[in-house]
Amino acid sequence: MPVQKRKEDLNILEKLYIPEIVKGMALTLKNMFRPNVTMQYPEVRFEPPSSYRGRPVLVQEKNGTERCVACGLCSRVCPALAIEVQASETELEKERYPQKFEINMLRCIFCGFCEEVCPEEAIVMSKDYELVFKNRKDAIFGKDKLLVQVDNLKDRLEFLRKFK
Amino acid sequence: MPMLTVDGKQIEFKQGQTVIEAARAAGIDIPHFCWHPSLSVSGNCRVCLVEIEKMPKLAISCSTYAMDGMVVYTKSEKTLQARSAVMEFILINHPLDCPICDEAGECKLQEYAYAHGSGESHFEEIKVRKEKRVQLGPNIKFDGDRCIMCSRCIRFSDEIAKQNQLTFIKRGDKVTITTFPGESFDNPYTLNTTDICPVGALTNQDFRFKSRVWEMSKTNSVCVGCSRGCNTEVWVRNNQILRLTPRQNNDVNSYWMCDNGRLNTFKNVNAENRINGTFIRKEGELEKVSWEEALKVAAKSLKDYKSGEIAFIGSAFTTCEDNFALVKFAKSLGVVNIDFVNHTVQGDQDDILIREDKTPNTLGAELSGVRSGSNGLSVEGMMKAIKEGKIKALYVMEDDVASLNEEYEKILSKLELLIVHSANENKTTTLADIVFPASTYAEKNGTFVNFQGRVQRIRPAVATEEMDRALDGMKMSRWDKFGTKFDRWMQGLKYDSKPSWKIFTMLSTYLGGKTKYEMAEDVFIDLTHSVDSFKGLDYDTIGEQGVLLKIKQTVTV
Numbered sequence: 001m002p003v004q005k006r007k008e009d010l011n012i013l014e015k016l017y018i019p020e021i022v023k024g025m026a027l028t029l030k031n032m033f034r035p036n037v038t039m040q041y042p043e044v045r046f047e048p049p050s051s052y053r054g055r056p057v058l059v060q061e062k063n064g065t066e067r068c069v070a071c072g073l074c075s076r077v078c079p080a081l082a083i084e085v086q087a088s089e090t091e092l093e094k095e096r097y098p099q100k101f102e103i104n105m106l107r108c109i110f111c112g113f114c115e116e117v118c119p120e121e122a123i124v125m126s127k128d129y130e131l132v133f134k135n136r137k138d139a140i141f142g143k144d145k146l147l148v149q150v151d152n153l154k155d156r157l158e159f160l161r162k163f164k
Numbered sequence: 165m166p167m168l169t170v171d172g173k174q175i176e177f178k179q180g181q182t183v184i185e186a187a188r189a190a191g192i193d194i195p196h197f198c199w200h201p202s203l204s205v206s207g208n209c210r211v212c213l214v215e216i217e218k219m220p221k222l223a224i225s226c227s228t229y230a231m232d233g234m235v236v237y238t239k240s241e242k243t244l245q246a247r248s249a250v251m252e253f254i255l256i257n258h259p260l261d262c263p264i265c266d267e268a269g270e271c272k273l274q275e276y277a278y279a280h281g282s283g284e285s286h287f288e289e290i291k292v293r294k295e296k297r298v299q300l301g302p303n304i305k306f307d308g309d310r311c312i313m314c315s316r317c318i319r320f321s322d323e324i325a326k327q328n329q330l331t332f333i334k335r336g337d338k339v340t341i342t343t344f345p346g347e348s349f350d351n352p353y354t355l356n357t358t359d360i361c362p363v364g365a366l367t368n369q370d371f372r373f374k375s376r377v378w379e380m381s382k383t384n385s386v387c388v389g390c391s392r393g394c395n396t397e398v399w400v401r402n403n404q405i406l407r408l409t410p411r412q413n414n415d416v417n418s419y420w421m422c423d424n425g426r427l428n429t430f431k432n433v434n435a436e437n438r439i440n441g442t443f444i445r446k447e448g449e450l451e452k453v454s455w456e457e458a459l460k461v462a463a464k465s466l467k468d469y470k471s472g473e474i475a476f477i478g479s480a481f482t483t484c485e486d487n488f489a490l491v492k493f494a495k496s497l498g499v500v501n502i503d504f505v506n507h508t509v510q511g512d513q514d515d516i517l518i519r520e521d522k523t524p525n526t527l528g529a530e531l532s533g534v535r536s537g538s539n540g541l542s543v544e545g546m547m548k549a550i551k552e553g554k555i556k557a558l559y560v561m562e563d564d565v566a567s568l569n570e571e572y573e574k575i576l577s578k579l580e581l582l583i584v585h586s587a588n589e590n591k592t593t594t595l596a597d598i599v600f601p602a603s604t605y606a607e608k609n610g611t612f613v614n615f616q617g618r619v620q621r622i623r624p625a626v627a628t629e630e631m632d633r634a635l636d637g638m639k640m641s642r643w644d645k646f647g648t649k650f651d652r653w654m655q656g657l658k659y660d661s662k663p664s665w666k667i668f669t670m671l672s673t674y675l676g677g678k679t680k681y682e683m684a685e686d687v688f689i690d691l692t693h694s695v696d697s698f699k700g701l702d703y704d705t706i707g708e709q710g711v712l713l714k715i716k717q718t719v720t721v
């Protein structure tokens with residue numbers, strides 16, 4: 001932060017004001033020709049990079065089943081106690097699946113721990129940042145809202161392979 | 165006493181103890197999978213290898229007898245290396261199944277892999293696969309992949325359950341566990357193998373995938389399945405019991421409990437037919453009313469009868485406190501006809517744990533005075549007197565008298581007034597005029613006296629409407645600790661019920677009584693003052709393992 005000068009400390013050029021005003025105008029002028037970064041949300045939407053941590057979602061395989069094996073590790077690690085998982089038995093090879101999987105989006109702090117701990121790469125942070133609800137109940141996302149096709153999560157999964 | 169040195173510590177031991185036993189008695193834990201304090205020594209897992217001076221090679225501490233002057237190292241370089249090598253060896257074919265394995269969180273293999281494993285494996289080949297999800301018996305699923313061939317389950321069936329039902333088959337890395345051809349693993353104690361199996365190879369069919377173990381709270385309690393009173397732990401999540409496991413008590417049940425007790429003594433707590441709130445019969449139908457109204461009506465109707473026209477039936481299913489409160493209440497009304505029903509199943513017992521008496525507190529009920537003997541009528545006598553119209557009002561606490569036989573059911577419908585405490589709907593409650601909701605054994609404090617005369621404590625594991633986990637000092641899981649009233653798991657089902665002693669206390673105030681019990685322990689202290697066998701006891705002295713009562717004479721108080 002520039003040190004604020006007292007009036008008596010100003011040098012002669014500064015006391016004249018005019019050069020300082022010109023400096024300021026120059027800065028304004030320079031910025032007038034720089035590209036525009038403000039987005040006209042919601043007409044224009046921000047497309048985050050793959051490192052972005054939007055709301056956590058569950059990966060849905062091509063055959064429609066979830067990857068999750070309901071191990072409950074995400075639920076255990078979640079510092080905000082946002083995740084509730086209820087396991088149940090399935091005939092599939094993975095033996096168990098989440099009969100219930102709920103994330104309370106009012107609790108979630110987007111830390112990404114759930115994604116980091118998951119042994120199956122079944123829960124990942126998406127690019128979705130638009131979260132609006134009118135009451136507490138709507139803020140609890142069940143499997144219907146959490147499941148996202150694996151094709152739509154390619155970016156993030158690749159990012160995880162590279163950097164996790 | 166002979167002495168040996170373990171890790172530089174001098175410890176005494178008894179002749180005939182093995183090194184692992186001597187060390188354990190002195191509080192030094194030597195890692196082990198196949199060794200179990202109450203099973204024979206098998207010595208196959210090799211994790212308990214220790215270095216002993218003057219021995220050419222490392223020795224397994226579970227089958228090496230302690231000798232005077234022996235010097236043992238359980239943490240020396242050589243020992244640690246060997247232990248880590250054994251861990252690596254055991255893990256060669258063990259699948260990386262922890263995320264889908266019920267044992268995770270209480271798995272010996274998992275713990276030792278963290279503590280003693282190197283974290284890497286030299287083995288790069290494909291793991292041997294075996295059968296998964298094998299139904300070994302009615303209550304047990306077996307996962308061949310996970311088994312580490314410790315043989316604990318086999319030795320348990322042979323030595324403790326006394327039924328030779330399991331065996332190893334095949335050889336080398338193909339070894340697996342199975343029952344004999346055409347047989348099923350179905351003795352009355354099978355589920356204990358799920359507790360002692362050091363890995364998740366044997367899983368409890370009833371509990372399978374219901375919850376991760378770290379999500380539940382566990383509360384020390386006592387099984388109500390029979391008069392053995394096996395010590396148990398009650399595992400609760402979202403205010404719901406998910407499983408029971410045995411708790412060690414060498415004087416009662418050692419490390420074990422029977423499958424019936426484990427599976428069938430908690431389901432009624434969250435059953436559909438729980439009685440939730442007080443009910444009064446109005447125009448022929450039971451109708452839910454406020455506690456105040458029910459208590460008022462009950463007090464008023466009891467006043468309508470002479471003391472000789474009233475009888476009380478207590479219960480060996482419930483605590484000493486409840487029975488003692490019943491006796492006090494009955495006596496305050498001048499009633500002498502007090503008795504309870506015995507529930508014995510002739511022949512259904514063994515010399516392991518199971519007892520013929522299917523109630524947890526017969527002795528306790530007798531000692532609390534719920535059997536007036538020659539002074540009053542027995543249950544049979546009461547039934548006769550009701551039939552003859554001599555007894556017009558009956559008060560039944562936590563027993564389904566109407567289901568005992570059809571005749572009783574008919575007789576009970578003759579009553580002018582039937583007041584019932586019950587946790588679940590049953591034939592007696594459908595006949596009742598007033599029903600009070602009783603808390604189950606999992607929802608209250610209290611004591612049971614088992615067949616040996618050992619008084620043991622139960623504690624609330626499930627909260628009723630009037631309780632609060634934190635304020636009432638109940639055991640809490642992480643979810644309970646950090647939940648708010650907006651979280652769904654905090655909104656788990658709570659019933660509007662009270663322990664019977666409390667209902668009697670409330671009712672007595674409507675009848676001008678002076679008994680002022682605030683907590684179950686107040687009732688118990690009062691009991692210790694009135695009954696000699698309990699003299700000097702309180703909840704703290706009973707503790708986790710119970711206290712043997714000095715019973716001079718049983719029956720009649």
Ligand code: SF4
Pocket residue numbers: 056074077078079080081082083103107108109110111112113114115
């Ligand atoms: S991102 Fe963090 S706070 Fe949100 S659900 Fe995952 S672990 Fe919990």
Ligand code: SF4
Pocket residue numbers: 067068069070071072073074075085114117118119120121122123263
């Ligand atoms: S950590 Fe992964 S596999 Fe386990 S419950 Fe969470 S999402 Fe499912």
Ligand code: SF4
Pocket residue numbers: 310311312313314315316317318341360361362363365366
């Ligand atoms: S099933 Fe369990 S107890 Fe039985 S041998 Fe295998 S690991 Fe041991």
Ligand code: SF4
Pocket residue numbers: 387388389390391392393394417421422423424425426517518519
């Ligand atoms: S032996 Fe009796 S007390 Fe022990 S677990 Fe079985 S039923 Fe319960």
